[in-house]
Amino acid sequence: ESSVAASQETFAIRGDIVWSRHASNLQWAKDGYLVVVDGVCKGVFQELPAEYEGIDVRDRTGRLVIPGMTDIHVHAPQYAFRGLGMDLELLEWLNTHTFPEEKKYADLSYADRAYSIFADDMLHSPTTRAVVFGTLHVEPTELLMDKLEATGLKTFVGKVNMDRNSPDYLCEKDAQASLADTVRWLDEVESKGYVNTKPILTPRFTPTCTDELMEGLGRLKQERGLPLQSHLSENLSEIDWVHGLAPWSSCYGQTYEHAGQMDGEGHVVMAHCNYSTDEEIAIMKKHGVFVATCPQSNMQLSSGIAPIRRYLVEGMNVGLGTDVAGGASLSMFRAVADLVGCSKLRWRLVDQNLKPLSTAEAFYVATVGGGSFFGKVGSFEEGYEADILVLDDSQIRTTLECDPSERVERYMYLAEEGGRMVEKYVAGRLVVRDDRLVGSKAPA
Ligand code: GUN
Ligand code: FE
Numbered sequence: 004e005s006s007v008a009a010s011q012e013t014f015a016i017r018g019d020i021v022w023s024r025h026a027s028n029l030q031w032a033k034d035g036y037l038v039v040v041d042g043v044c045k046g047v048f049q050e051l052p053a054e055y056e057g058i059d060v061r062d063r064t065g066r067l068v069i070p071g072m073t074d075i076h077v078h079a080p081q082y083a084f085r086g087l088g089m090d091l092e093l094l095e096w097l098n099t100h101t102f103p104e105e106k107k108y109a110d111l112s113y114a115d116r117a118y119s120i121f122a123d124d125m126l127h128s129p130t131t132r133a134v135v136f137g138t139l140h141v142e143p144t145e146l147l148m149d150k151l152e153a154t155g156l157k158t159f160v161g162k163v164n165m166d167r168n169s170p171d172y173l174c175e176k177d178a179q180a181s182l183a184d185t186v187r188w189l190d191e192v193e194s195k196g197y198v199n200t201k202p203i204l205t206p207r208f209t210p211t212c213t214d215e216l217m218e219g220l221g222r223l224k225q226e227r228g229l230p231l232q233s234h235l236s237e238n239l240s241e242i243d244w245v246h247g248l249a250p251w252s253s254c255y256g257q258t259y260e261h262a263g264q265m266d267g268e269g270h271v272v273m274a275h276c277n278y279s280t281d282e283e284i285a286i287m288k289k290h291g292v293f294v295a296t297c298p299q300s301n302m303q304l305s306s307g308i309a310p311i312r313r314y315l316v317e318g319m320n321v322g323l324g325t326d327v328a329g330g331a332s333l334s335m336f337r338a339v340a341d342l343v344g345c346s347k348l349r350w351r352l353v354d355q356n357l358k359p360l361s362t363a364e365a366f367y368v369a370t371v372g373g374g375s376f377f378g379k380v381g382s383f384e385e386g387y388e389a390d391i392l393v394l395d396d397s398q399i400r401t402t403l404e405c406d407p408s409e410r411v412e413r414y415m416y417l418a419e420e421g422g423r424m425v426e427k428y429v430a431g432r433l434v435v436r437d438d439r440l441v442g443s444k445a446p447a
Contacts, residue, residue, distance in 0.1 A: 012431065013040045015055065018063035018393065019407035020047050022070050022383040026315065026367040029408040030383075036060070037068055039389040042431030046385045063393050063441075066425055067410055070381050071131025071390030072335035073373030076232070076274040076295035076324025078136040079147050079160075080105050080114075082121040085328035089303045093238040093329075096304055101328070102173045105138045105163075114143035122150035129335045129418075131390040131429045132377050134232055134272055134295070134324075135160045136205055139175055141188045148192065152200040155434035157377060161205025161232055162188045166216050178215035185223065199429075201230075203269075208234040209245050209258045221263025230269030230376075232295075233259060236283060237275035238306045256283035265290035270376055274324060275300075276314070277307035284317065293320040293376055296368070298341040300329030308349040311342065311368070312357040322373025323365070336418040339365045362412045393426040395440050 020035040030047070038045040038055055051060065081101060088100040108114045125133065135151070135158055137144035144162040151158045162185060166175040175181035185204070192202045204220050206212045212220075224231050236242055236255050245255045252258050256279065265271050265286070272293040279287070287294065296309045306329075314321050323338050324330075330338070339362065346360040360368075374381025380388050396410050398421030405413065414422055427435040 012042075013038070013055070014059040014061060015039070015051060016061045016063055016068055016391065016393065018066045018068040019410070020068040020383065021407045021411045022047070023363070023367040023371050024382065024384060026364050026371075027361075029363045029366065029411065031407040033407055034064065037383055037389075037391070039391075039431045042389055044383045044385060044387045044389050047383050063425065065397070067394040067396055067407060067414065069392050069394065069411055070370040070374070070383060070387075071392055071427065071429065072129045072369045073322055073376065073381060074130045074133040074325050074333075074335055074338075075272055075293065075322030075373035075376060076297055077133055077327050077333070078329075079118060079121045080108050080136070080138045081328035082124070082333070083117050085333075086331040087328075089331065091304070092240070093304050093306060094240055094244075096329075098170070102170050106172045108138040108140050108143045111143060111146065114140075114146050118143075118147045118150050121147075122154050124333055125151070125156060126154040127424065127435060128333050129392055129424070130156065130333070131392075131427065132157045132374065132380060134158070134203065134376065136232070137162055139163045139165055139173065139181075139184075141184050141191070144188065145191060145195070148195075148197065148200045152197045155199060155429050155432055157199045157429055159201050159203040159230060159232070161203045163205050163207050164216055164220060165207045165211035167211060167213050169211050178213050178219055181216050182219040182223070185220070189227065189229075204229050204231040204264075206231070206233050206259075206264070208241070209255065210241065210248060214262070217258065217262035217264065221266070224264055224269060225267035228268035230271065231264050232272045233264075233274070235259070235273035235276050236278040237301075238304070239278065242278060254280050254283040254286070256286045260286050260290070265292060272322070272376060274326060275306065275309065277301060277309045284314075284319075288317065288319060291320060293322055293373075295322050295324040295326075295373075296342065297324040297326035297330055297338075298345040299332060299338060300324075300326035301345065302341070303331065304329050308345050308353060310349065310354070310357060311346055311360060315364070315368075320372070320375065321368050322376060323369040324373075334418065335369050336415045336422070339369050339415045342368065362415055363408075366411070366415065389428055389431040391426070391428040392424060395423040395425050396421075398423065
């Protein structure tokens, strides 16, 4: 492991490079060069420019080279039970499966075992960046952050806040206790000096947070310039519940805005937004809120279908999440395919005015869309941080001659049938390499 001190690290990857410039279509270069200087893309070139002659060229001829994916909504402490209990809707599912599992993380040795698996699987997934829920427990959430820091992936991680309407075994004593734990957690995280891992405020959702807690978190957000994540308009029973708890509010989203949680510097991400009204959409637009759409979770928990075409037309920030364990799969490739499929069902069954998303558009949401929560991330255009996946698609066999963008399209749908990750880079730094696959020729 070499540390790059003052000197810049410059290299190029040669291969079949595919990325998004705009949402509408994929750019590609067969046998192109992606040049990276000091962790940042200089662009994709068909011939290596003279100024880069003699740099380290990593020959990955025949391999696909695409931007890393941002999983903008995932619950680390739900990883263990993904794929189980998919027969319930949200509120029942939380009480039956989710809360009993999250309780276990009070035990650091359980958290250590479970988060080791989560961090390792994240490292080997298509995800280079993620926005992550922990549990309400301080030390176990720090343990999760230690493990994610060590992967080299870049993440925001939240200690969850919940002080009402939760089982006794998973409920903070009151708003003061919840806020005190949050401040202690933030101070401890600061003293750890993480490079890759940052804290994000995480009220679970309005039903489990008292007004006093919501307002306290809003103040903390503004005082410390922190980002914030929560859930919004995911399920119809949940929305009814919020109207009962906050009869003064014009919409669910206003409960976060009213508490000051959409003000200040740090970005805000709201998971789902399946049923956002015009008023709620206006609030999100006003504050530049990121919508985290989670299509697989919306199917598995029978939650609904998000109007993602509308959000894109309205110019909103939209990213893609797995929402494990609402969604069973940690694969962002699978999430891309699910997003396309859900948009087609919405078009067919709900609203013929909103045409479905193409694979290229869903790819854009998974890369540039969610990546922009982290800055210039998710593309290979000049100035973007170099989050790179090198993929081997030689085992996804076909008689067709596909161009690189078509091969990426197939990869999104067929990754599980023989797709293999050769390398993964985060901001120019190698975090995964499969030595058996490095070399210009695919092994038999
Ligand atoms: N709303 C509140 N908590 C959760 C959760 O853990 N998962 C999902 N999908 N929605 C939630
Ligand atoms: Fe969620």
